[in-house]
Amino acid sequence: MYRVFIFIFLFVLGCSQEPHTKEFSPHNKLSDYGFFMGKIREQIPQSGVIPYELNTPLFSDYTNKKRFIYLPPNSAIEYRPSDILSFPQGSILIKTFSLAHDMTNNKRREKILETRLLVNTKQGWKAYPYIWNSAQDEAYLELVGDIFDVSWIDKNGQRRTNNYVVPNVNDCKGCHFKNDKIQPIGPQAKHLNTSGQLQQWQKMGHLKKVPAQDIPQIAVWNDENADINDRARAYLDINCAHCHNLHGPASNAGLDLRSENLDRSLLGIYKSPVAAGHGTGGLSYDIFPGKPQKSILLYRMQSTDPKIAMPELGRGVVHEEGVLLITQWIENMKETKDE
Structure with a gap:
């Protein structure tokens, strides 16, 4: 004792x-x-x-x-x-x-x-x-x-x-x-x-x-019984919003991926990139509703090239399940703007 x-x-x-x-x-x-x-x-x-x-x-x-x-x-x-x-x-x-x-x-x-x-x-x-x-x-x-x-x-x-x-x-x-x-x-x-x-x-x-x-x-990102929008926003919040918020290291990108953000443009919907280059893949919008493969957000998630990949740190492989979730989320968005 x-x-x-x-x-x-x-x-x-x-x-x-x-x-x-x-x-x-x-x-x-x-x-x-x-x-x-x-x-x-x-x-x-x-x-x-x-x-x-x-x-x-x-x-x-x-x-x-x-x-x-x-x-x-x-x-x-x-x-x-x-x-x-x-x-x-x-x-x-x-x-x-x-x-x-x-x-x-x-x-x-x-x-x-x-x-x-x-x-x-x-x-x-x-x-x-x-x-x-x-x-x-x-x-x-x-x-x-x-x-x-x-x-x-x-x-x-x-x-x-x-x-x-x-x-x-x-x-x-x-x-x-x-x-x-x-x-x-x-x-x-x-x-x-x-x-x-x-x-x-x-x-x-x-x-x-x-x-x-x-x-x-926030939602559990891989809970298939939960709303897909809630799941996707939770995923982006924990994986991206620590940089992509109004006061974070990537605030100059003009994105706010926190789950509580309700501004569609700050979320990236029909938002043009701040700068062109490898990170855009020649694409026009961070999120193109209904068209995940034309969305810069997904393009960067699918890459392991250090000049392109997001997040920039802490990831050396593609999160296949996360990519699938964001793909389905963008596919489910209704198009409201001509290409």
């Missing part, structure tokens, strides 16, 4: 103090944070580390993700109806990426590739990538990122390969930059509002000021 008490004390002390220092100094090894109990590869969270899910997750080259939030002792997240929830200083967002060896096997083995930390320090949010070793028993800090080959068997039984990219610290700004500062992407009420997750956090004291009703919620 005495040894257990000492371990818990050291875990709380270690995680609670470091993000509060003037200059947060990341550990070289992921295990040194004490986020997980037992074997670190099993990702079993300690008390004070909260697992969470999103309605519709970002596509990242068919990897699976486990997400956690570390909250400092005696602190709580503050609810916001829009934008990112308000996290207390010292919070750490933890996301581990793994890839199944064989996606046709329900009891599939996975290889853990990386764990990314987003730390809310006194200087703002800071990103730290950790790459897992071949023994799968530790991950090490790699500020410069990495690129390595991965392979897997897809759901159709075909062998696939990819150059997997672990972003460096500066790459993280490419997606996580808004209003001239780094911010998280996923932890918004509309993405977290699933299976009573927010209400459970409130009961546990992790989240405050949660309204009794009218909490926004």
Whole structure:
């Protein structure tokens, strides 16, 4: 019992103090944070580390993700109806990426590739990538990122390969930059509002000021029983809107792909591109209703050419299921303008 008490004390002390220092100094090894109990590869969270899910997750080259939030002792997240929830200083967002060896096997083995930390320090949010070793028993800090080959068997039984990219610290700004500062992407009420997750956090004291009703919620992108417009808008929101919004890194493109945007032109419907070039494919509109193959949006989703592909970061293969969804969505749009 005495040894257990000492371990818990050291875990709380270690995680609670470091993000509060003037200059947060990341550990070289992921295990040194004490986020997980037992074997670190099993990702079993300690008390004070909260697992969470999103309605519709970002596509990242068919990897699976486990997400956690570390909250400092005696602190709580503050609810916001829009934008990112308000996290207390010292919070750490933890996301581990793994890839199944064989996606046709329900009891599939996975290889853990990386764990990314987003730390809310006194200087703002800071990103730290950790790459897992071949023994799968530790991950090490790699500020410069990495690129390595991965392979897997897809759901159709075909062998696939990819150059997997672990972003460096500066790459993280490419997606996580808004209003001239780094911010998280996923932890918004509309993405977290699933299976009573927010209400459970409130009961546990992790989240405050949660309204009794009218909490926004986006659709599950691959729920075939849901409205296809809601599914497509949810997909574009999580995969594209962190850049394509009025204050994001790609605001000059004139697109606002957030699910709450109701302006058809800002959504890209019959909107001409801001600049010509490889990224347009010689096409006239970002979205051409009824004609997906004449839509720049779909053209860029179908490409892996770095000069064309969207999103620009975090994707090295085409998301076939996502392309199908957006294709069907555009096909279902009624044409209201002559070609």
